[in-house]
Amino acid sequence: MSSGRKNAAPTTGAAVSVGRLDKVFDTKGGTVHALQGIDVEVAAGEFVSLIGPSGCGKSTLLRIIADLEQPTGGTVTVFGKDARRARLDQDYGIAFQQSGLLGWRTIAANIELPLELHGVGARDRHARSAELLDLVGLTEFADRFPDQLSGGMQQRVAIARSLAERPNLLLMDEPFGALDEMTRERMQTELVRICAETGAAVVFVTHSIPEAAFLSDRVVVMSPRPGRIQRVVDVDVDLGPAHERTDALREDRRFFGAVTAIREALHAGSASAGTPDGAQRITGPTGPDDRHDRLTEPA
Amino acid sequence: MSERAAATRVAARSADPSVTLVPPPRPAGRRGRARMALMGVLGVLATAVLWELYKVVVPDDGVLMAGVRVLPRTSDIAMPHTWEMVARLFEPVTRAAGADPLWLAILSAAGFSLGIAAIGWVIGVVVGLALALLMQRFSLAESGVLPWVVLSQTVPLIALAPLVRNWGSKLQVGPISWENWMSVAVIASYLAFFPVAVGALRGLQSPDAIHTDLLRSYAASWRQTMVRLRLPASVPYLLPALRLAAANAVIGTVVAEVSIGLKGGIGRMILEFAQSAGGDPPKSWGPIFGAVLLGLLAAGSVALLGVGLRRYRRGEELA
Numbered sequence: 001m002s003s004g005r006k007n008a009a010p011t012t013g014a015a016v017s018v019g020r021l022d023k024v025f026d027t028k029g030g031t032v033h034a035l036q037g038i039d040v041e042v043a044a045g046e047f048v049s050l051i052g053p054s055g056c057g058k059s060t061l062l063r064i065i066a067d068l069e070q071p072t073g074g075t076v077t078v079f080g081k082d083a084r085r086a087r088l089d090q091d092y093g094i095a096f097q098q099s100g101l102l103g104w105r106t107i108a109a110n111i112e113l114p115l116e117l118h119g120v121g122a123r124d125r126h127a128r129s130a131e132l133l134d135l136v137g138l139t140e141f142a143d144r145f146p147d148q149l150s151g152g153m154q155q156r157v158a159i160a161r162s163l164a165e166r167p168n169l170l171l172m173d174e175p176f177g178a179l180d181e182m183t184r185e186r187m188q189t190e191l192v193r194i195c196a197e198t199g200a201a202v203v204f205v206t207h208s209i210p211e212a213a214f215l216s217d218r219v220v221v222m223s224p225r226p227g228r229i230q231r232v233v234d235v236d237v238d239l240g241p242a243h244e245r246t247d248a249l250r251e252d253r254r255f256f257g258a259v260t261a262i263r264e265a266l267h268a269g270s271a272s273a274g275t276p277d278g279a280q281r282i283t284g285p286t287g288p289d290d291r292h293d294r295l296t297e298p299a
Numbered sequence: 300m301s302e303r304a305a306a307t308r309v310a311a312r313s314a315d316p317s318v319t320l321v322p323p324p325r326p327a328g329r330r331g332r333a334r335m336a337l338m339g340v341l342g343v344l345a346t347a348v349l350w351e352l353y354k355v356v357v358p359d360d361g362v363l364m365a366g367v368r369v370l371p372r373t374s375d376i377a378m379p380h381t382w383e384m385v386a387r388l389f390e391p392v393t394r395a396a397g398a399d400p401l402w403l404a405i406l407s408a409a410g411f412s413l414g415i416a417a418i419g420w421v422i423g424v425v426v427g428l429a430l431a432l433l434m435q436r437f438s439l440a441e442s443g444v445l446p447w448v449v450l451s452q453t454v455p456l457i458a459l460a461p462l463v464r465n466w467g468s469k470l471q472v473g474p475i476s477w478e479n480w481m482s483v484a485v486i487a488s489y490l491a492f493f494p495v496a497v498g499a500l501r502g503l504q505s506p507d508a509i510h511t512d513l514l515r516s517y518a519a520s521w522r523q524t525m526v527r528l529r530l531p532a533s534v535p536y537l538l539p540a541l542r543l544a545a546a547n548a549v550i551g552t553v554v555a556e557v558s559i560g561l562k563g564g565i566g567r568m569i570l571e572f573a574q575s576a577g578g579d580p581p582k583s584w585g586p587i588f589g590a591v592l593l594g595l596l597a598a599g600s601v602a603l604l605g606v607g608l609r610r611y612r613r614g615e616e617l618a
Binding site for chain 2: 063066067068087088090092094096098100102103104113114116117118145147
């Protein structure tokens, strides 16, 4: 575990360190063990995906790292600080499945929202939002409103917004979950490029095996009830560092190998697995269904 | 195979699905607004035509069934002709020399009432917003205050009026002493604050979890969350509440003028002219038109406010 107390650009030590983490929800139907004994370490600049069936607690884990949820036991440190301190210091940027843009703000003003809240001057804000709009290829939409953009474009704005404070850590909860497959692949490629440019570490929650394989250095495969880590698949051993990948990889045999490895790890952990011949099996519910993940949480 | 089919295919392929622009919502054009105004005028005319038609069809003494009058009288005393009502507006109020024309007297009374209603509306909006903020901030306040807010509206105005007047008459701050018009404004505000409190609370609570999560991740304070998220999000809920509050303030003013006995306003005028209805039937309808005008003016001012806050109602326009 890192004990460094540096805020700016930590190049050594872990971006996220989770130790013996437990999370129990008290619901009307009794207690639900959402997470049990989770140990994860994410190095600076590393891309780690959390994958697993609904109810495995992957979103909850991400929310605990973001200090949007409190763990019942265990420790979470982000760049050596506790999660609350890291949130207050704006050490991470976050994006969700919905873009969460404010409808009454222009695209540029949405990206500038975190900067505005933290007292950044108008000129610096505009410069930063122009830079980020360029990064996500939406420069000409700066003065539009969110309802004038397609879902994929809105999600790109949300990602730009999560980068506004130049965080060294990105927390992403199924950011492409609601997009169609074509847009999704384009966004993945774009995210690889953005990560290469910013050098940020990423914790990425997903339902999609190919998505996890394409984006990640490591894939943390989780199993439900109680949410536990099933296995960690080191994708980068075969595919190379995540931030150097290109679209060509999607048709590479090594990519299919990584997909198979994740798939097998996933199915070994779920009770409904055991269809060894199901080579074309779809990875289970995607999209809005992931809300089941959080159904057990108190509102 | 035509070239056109091939061209379409190429175009379809080159269209980037993530860069398809949704056209901006079309604002109600000038033509649309003119149409609405025309419909409004037609509505008023249709009402007048119905009125006259009823007078023609139904006998003077109404329709009686088994000794019970099921359709009201249509005599010129009960239902004067519409043109007589209009013509009466341009005659002097009384036969006394130098009396103002009726329409002027009505307008000045309506203006007087509108001023009081506006003060009542402002007080009501301030109190309603304050209550909504309190209830949003502390859930304990919501469960403790909201039932009382609802209960407050079950108290009849007639019962309230003398109480307010009595309490007020005991107040004296320096040279300023309590006056009757203040009692009327307070009663108007009592009716106005309710929709604001309830509507604003709903509006302040309307942001999705994703938005509150996002602001929490930005370490935004309660005040920042209020200013950047909750207040703007509440506008679509607040505007109908403000309109309702305006209508309530007008009703409260008219009723309170009567029960407090305040002279100079439209409420008192309705009462006075109704008493003289026997000798001059069309005259008593004048202040009723005045009250209608008052309500339209009050609601219209709030609509103007809505135009100013257009940016916060984008979702509404799309829906």
